[in-house]
Structures are given as C-alpha cells and as structure tokens.
C-alpha cells in the first residue's frame with residue numbers, strides 16, 4: 001500500500017517531495033522551450049539586479065523572477081492536464097490554457113514594473 005504523508009517522518013517526506021519537484025523541473029526544462037526562454041530572461045534579470053541593486057530592491061527582483069518561473073511551471077501543468085482531458089478543441093480547454101498563459105504574462109508584467117519603478121526611482 002502507498003504510504004500517506006502522515007505515515008512518514010518529516011525528513012523522508014521532504015526528500016520524497018523534493019524528488020518529485022526536481023523531476024518536474026527536469027521534465028519541464030527538457031520539454032518546454034518557453035520554460036528555457038523564461039529561465040534565460042530571469043537569469044539575465046537576476047544578474048543585472050545583482051550588479052545594480054542591493055537590499056529590498058534586489059530581493060524584489062529576485063523574488064519576482066522566481067514567481068515568473070513558478071507561473072510558467074503552473075502553465076505547463078495546466079497545459080498538460082488540459083491536453084489529457086480535452087485533446088479535441090473545446091471552449092473550456094481554450095479558457096484554461098488562455099488563463100494559464102495570462103498568469104505567466106501578469107507575473108512578467110510584475111517583474112517589468114518592478115524594474116521600471118526601480119530604475120526610475
């Protein structure tokens with residue numbers, strides 16, 4: 001029988017969850033060009049922020065970069081489930097995928113807004 005979270009001690013539970021998360025990162029990196037592109041953009045943003053900023057401004061840019069990548073991972077998950085549930089064209093599938101795409105866009109706008117505000121300040 002598959003162990004439940006409650007059956008496991010904390011270090012083992014963390015290790016198992018970490019294993020799934022790393023598998024998700026590796027698979028998304030391999031299969032999704034857009035994840036690789038966003039990662040390159042976030043890496044450039046992080047390097048520029050490390051060179052130009054410190055303190056709260058630096059933290060804001062780094063955190064928004066992580067959020068952008070998290071949104072792209074969520075977008076990938078929603079696309080995969082949608083393709084499995086609705087291989088044929090359907091308005092609800094379009095709604096799910098368009099909203100997931102908008103989630104990534106909104107986090108990108110947040111990062112761009114932070115950069116703009118910090119550069120103009």
Ligand SMILES: Nc1ncnc2c1ncn2[C@@H]1O[C@H](COP(=O)(O)OP(=O)(O)OP(=O)(O)O)[C@@H](O)[C@H]1O
Pocket residue numbers: 032034075079086087088089090091093094097098101
């Ligand atoms: N099964 C479907 N039913 C209806 N519309 C769909 C369906 N699959 C995709 N679409 C439409 O096509 C758009 C692009 O979907 P697709 O799965 O090609 O994403 P993508 O362009 O590969 O995204 P990403 O670059 O983030 O991986 C969706 O946002 C949606 O509007």
